[in-house]
Amino acid sequence: MKFYINRTDWGKFLGQISKTYRIYAPQEIANELAYQLLAPENVAQTIYGTYRAVQPFKTFFSLPQEKVTVVTSQPEKTIVLGVKNCDLKALQILDKIFLEGDFVDPFYRERRENTLIISSDCYQPKDTCFCTLLDNNPFPEKDFDLNVSPIDNGFLLEVGSPKGESFIASIREDLKEATSDLIEEKENKRKEAKKRVVEVNREFETKRPFSAIVKDEYASPVWEEVTKTCVECGACTNICPSCYCFLLVDTENGGKFPKVKFWDSCQHTGFARVAADVNPRAKLYERLRNRYLCKYEYRPENFGIVACTGCGRCVEACQGKIDKREVIKKLSEKEEK
Amino acid sequence: MAENPYLPVEAKIEKIIDETSNIKTFVLKPSRKIKFETGQFVQLTIPGIGEAPFTPSSSPYQTEKIEITIMKVGLLTGKLHEMREGEIIGIRGSYGQGYPFDDFYNKEVLVLGGGVGMAPLRSLLLTLLKNVDKFRRIVLCYGAKTPEDIVYKDAFPEWKKKRKLEILRSVDKAAPGWEETEGLVTVLLDKVKMDLRNSVAVVCGPPIMMKFGTLKLLDLGYKPENIYLSMEKNMSCGLGKCGHCALGKYYVCKDGPVFKYDLIKDVPDIWL
Ligand SMILES: Cc1cc2nc3c(=O)[nH]c(=O)nc-3n(C[C@H](O)[C@H](O)[C@H](O)COP(=O)(O)OP(=O)(O)OC[C@H]3O[C@@H](n4cnc5c(N)ncnc54)[C@H](O)[C@@H]3O)c2cc1C
Ligand code: SF4
Ligand code: SF4
Ligand code: FES
Numbered sequence: 348m349k350f351y352i353n354r355t356d357w358g359k360f361l362g363q364i365s366k367t368y369r370i371y372a373p374q375e376i377a378n379e380l381a382y383q384l385l386a387p388e389n390v391a392q393t394i395y396g397t398y399r400a401v402q403p404f405k406t407f408f409s410l411p412q413e414k415v416t417v418v419t420s421q422p423e424k425t426i427v428l429g430v431k432n433c434d435l436k437a438l439q440i441l442d443k444i445f446l447e448g449d450f451v452d453p454f455y456r457e458r459r460e461n462t463l464i465i466s467s468d469c470y471q472p473k474d475t476c477f478c479t480l481l482d483n484n485p486f487p488e489k490d491f492d493l494n495v496s497p498i499d500n501g502f503l504l505e506v507g508s509p510k511g512e513s514f515i516a517s518i519r520e521d522l523k524e525a526t527s528d529l530i531e532e533k534e535n536k537r538k539e540a541k542k543r544v545v546e547v548n549r550e551f552e553t554k555r556p557f558s559a560i561v562k563d564e565y566a567s568p569v570w571e572e573v574t575k576t577c578v579e580c581g582a583c584t585n586i587c588p589s590c591y592c593f594l595l596v597d598t599e600n601g602g603k604f605p606k607v608k609f610w611d612s613c614q615h616t617g618f619a620r621v622a623a624d625v626n627p628r629a630k631l632y633e634r635l636r637n638r639y640l641c642k643y644e645y646r647p648e649n650f651g652i653v654a655c656t657g658c659g660r661c662v663e664a665c666q667g668k669i670d671k672r673e674v675i676k677k678l679s680e681k682e683e684k
Numbered sequence: 685m686a687e688n689p690y691l692p693v694e695a696k697i698e699k700i701i702d703e704t705s706n707i708k709t710f711v712l713k714p715s716r717k718i719k720f721e722t723g724q725f726v727q728l729t730i731p732g733i734g735e736a737p738f739t740p741s742s743s744p745y746q747t748e749k750i751e752i753t754i755m756k757v758g759l760l761t762g763k764l765h766e767m768r769e770g771e772i773i774g775i776r777g778s779y780g781q782g783y784p785f786d787d788f789y790n791k792e793v794l795v796l797g798g799g800v801g802m803a804p805l806r807s808l809l810l811t812l813l814k815n816v817d818k819f820r821r822i823v824l825c826y827g828a829k830t831p832e833d834i835v836y837k838d839a840f841p842e843w844k845k846k847r848k849l850e851i852l853r854s855v856d857k858a859a860p861g862w863e864e865t866e867g868l869v870t871v872l873l874d875k876v877k878m879d880l881r882n883s884v885a886v887v888c889g890p891p892i893m894m895k896f897g898t899l900k901l902l903d904l905g906y907k908p909e910n911i912y913l914s915m916e917k918n919m920s921c922g923l924g925k926c927g928h929c930a931l932g933k934y935y936v937c938k939d940g941p942v943f944k945y946d947l948i949k950d951v952p953d954i955w956l
Pocket of ligand 3: 576577578579580581582583584614664665666667668669
C-alpha cells in the first residue's frame with residue numbers, strides 16, 4: 348500500500364521520532380551530499396530526491412576500524428534516510444557475507460538489526476551514475492523498510508517490511524492512501540530519471556554483459572594499459588558500497604586477545620601475499636583485474652547478485668581517473684572490432 | 685551475549701618437539717576442546733604479533749591436545765619458534781573443509797607430500813590407518829630438501845611396519861647414509877604402480893611442488909576429480925568474510941583448504 352503525506356506532517360513525525368532514534372540523512376556539504384547526524388530541528392532539511400550520498404552506505408554497518416574483542420549491544424536505534432537504490436543493492440552483498448554462512452558477524456548484525464532504512468527515489472542522477480548499465484534502476488523496489496518518493500508538496504510512502512510497518516504505526520491512521528494520479532506522476536518521474544541515466548551512459552553501452560566481458564577478456568592487454576595511472580591508494584575499494592574485505596590486526600592492549608578489524612583493499616600489494624614472499628597477484632594490473640572479476644563474475648556466481656551497483660563513487664574517487672565504464676568499454680572493443 | 689567468531693581461546697604450549705632446523709611441532713592444550721576433521725585448519729594468535737592458519741598434524745581422534753607442526757618463515761612463525769613450553773597462545777577454529785574420506789573408501793590412496801606439507805598429511809595418515817580396512821592400499825610419497833629436513837623422523841620406522849601402507853621417500857640433495865631416492869618428489873611417482881581406475885591422490889606441499897605434482901599425476905592418467913589439493917592462500921578471518929583467501933570465486937578458508945582439482949582447474953593462475 349502507498350500513502351501520501353505532506354512535507355509538514357512528515358517533518359513533524361520525524362521530529363517526534365528523532366527523540367528515540369539517531370537520524371542520519373544527506374545534507375549538502377562542499378557541493379556534495381553527505382550523510383550527517385541530524386538534530387531534531389534539522390530533520391525537515393533532509394534532501395531526498397537527488398543522487399546518492401558521498402559516503403558508501405556500508406559505513407553504518409561495517410566500520411572502517413573497529414575493535415572486535417567484545418560484542419556490545421548497540422545503544423541507540425538508528426535511521427538512515429534518503430538511501431538510494433544503488434546502496435540498497437550493495438547491502439545485499441554485505442548481508443550475504445556477514446550474515447550468512449556458518450559464521451555470523453555479530454558486530455554487523457547488531458547494527459543492521461538496529462537500523463531502519465528509509466530509502467528514496469533518485470531523480471537527479473549524476474554523470475558518474477551507471478546503475479542502468481547493470482540492469483539496476485535509480486529507484487528502490489525492495490530491500491527497504493520505508494521508501495519515500497518526493498512528489499508535489501510531500502511524499503509517497505511505500506512500506507517495504509514489517510519493521511517499516513510498525514515504524515509508521517503511530518501516524519498510520521492519519522495517512523491518506525495515495526491517489527492513482529499521484530502514483531502515475533511518481534512512475535513518470537521514475538521513468539524520466541531512468542532515461543537520464545541511460546542517456547548519460549549511451550557511449551558506454553556494450554553488446555555483451557560486463558560479466559562476460561571481464562571473463563572473456565582475462566588475458567587482454569587493456570588491463571595493463573588502464574592500470575598505468577593507478578597509484579594503489581585503495582580509494583576505489585574504500586568508497587565502494589559493496590566492497591567488504593577487511594583485515595584483522597592483533598594489538599596488545601585490552602583483553603586477552605585484542606583484535607581490531609580494518610577495512611582492507613585488494614588493490615594493496617600484500618593483500619594476497621603468503622609466506623616466502625609468494626604473491627598470487629604481485630602486479631598491480633592483476634589486482635585491478637581481480638576487483639572487476641570479483642564484482643562482475645565471482646560474486647554473481649556465488650550469490651546471483653552483481654557486486655557493482657553502478658553508483659559511480661569509484662569513478663569520482665580515483666586519483667588515476669580510471670572510469671570503470673571506460674575500462675569495460677575498452678575491453679569489449681578489442682574483441683568486438 | 686552473541687558468539688564472537690573472531691575471538692580465540694587460550695591454549696597452553698605443553699610440549700615443543702624439534703623436527704628440523706626450522707620446523708617444530710607444538711603440542712597444544714586448548715582451554716576449550718577444539719574439534720577438527722583432518723585437513724581442516726585452526727588460527728593461532730600471539731597478541732600484538734598476529735594470527736595465522738595452520739592445519740593440525742595430530743589425529744582428530746585425539747581430542748584433548750592438538751599438535752601443530754610449524755615451519756619458521758616470517759614474523760608470527762618466528763615468534764612461535766621462540767616460545768617455550770608452558771606459554772599461552774590463542775587458538776580458534778576449526779575451519780574449512782577437510783578430506784572427504786567417504787570418497788576414498790575401497791580405493792587406493794596415493795599421498796604426495798613435500799616439506800612441511802607433511803603436517804596435514806600426518807593427520808591424514810593417522811586417520812587412514814585408524815580405519816585401514818576401509819581402504820584398499822595407502823601409498824605415501826614424501827619429499828624433503830635434505831635428509832635433515834624430513835619431519836616426523838621417529839614416526840617413519842613405525843609406519844613402515846604398518847599393513848597396507850607403503851612409503852617412498854626422496855630428498856632433493858642426498859647426504860651420506862641416505863639409502864632412499866635422490867631427486868624431486870615427483871620422481872617417486874614413476875616408481876609406484878597405482879590402479880588408476882580405482883585410486884585417488886592427495887597432494888600437499890609448497891606451491892611449486894603442488895603444481896608439478898598435480899601435472900605429473902594428470903600425466904600418469906589421474907582424472908582431475910580424483911586429485912585432492914590443499915591450497916595455501918593468505919588468510920585473515922578464516923570465516924569466509926574478509927576476502928583475503930580468494931581463489932577465483934572460492935574462499936579457500938570456507939570452500940577449502942582441501943579442493944578437488946576439477947573444481948578449481950579452470951581458475952586462472954591457481955599455482956601462484
Ligand atoms: C590452510 C593453511 C594451512 C597451513 N598449515 C600450515 C602448517 O600446518 N604448518 C606451517 O608451517 N604452515 C602452514 N601454513 C602456512 C602458514 O600459515 C604461514 O607460513 C604463516 O602465515 C606465515 O606467517 P608469518 O607471519 O610467519 O610469515 P610472514 O611472511 O611474516 O607473513 C605471512 C603473511 O602475513 C602478512 N603479514 C606479515 N606481517 C604482517 C603484519 N604486520 N600485518 C599484516 N599482515 C602481515 C604477510 O603479508 C603475509 O601475507 C598454512 C597455511 C594455510 C593457508
Ligand atoms: S565498483 Fe564503483 S560503481 Fe560499482 S558499486 Fe563499487 S564504487 Fe559503485
Ligand atoms: S582509486 Fe584508482 S588509483 Fe586508487 S587504487 Fe583504485 S584504481 Fe587505483
Ligand atoms: S580468510 Fe577471510 S575470507 Fe578466507
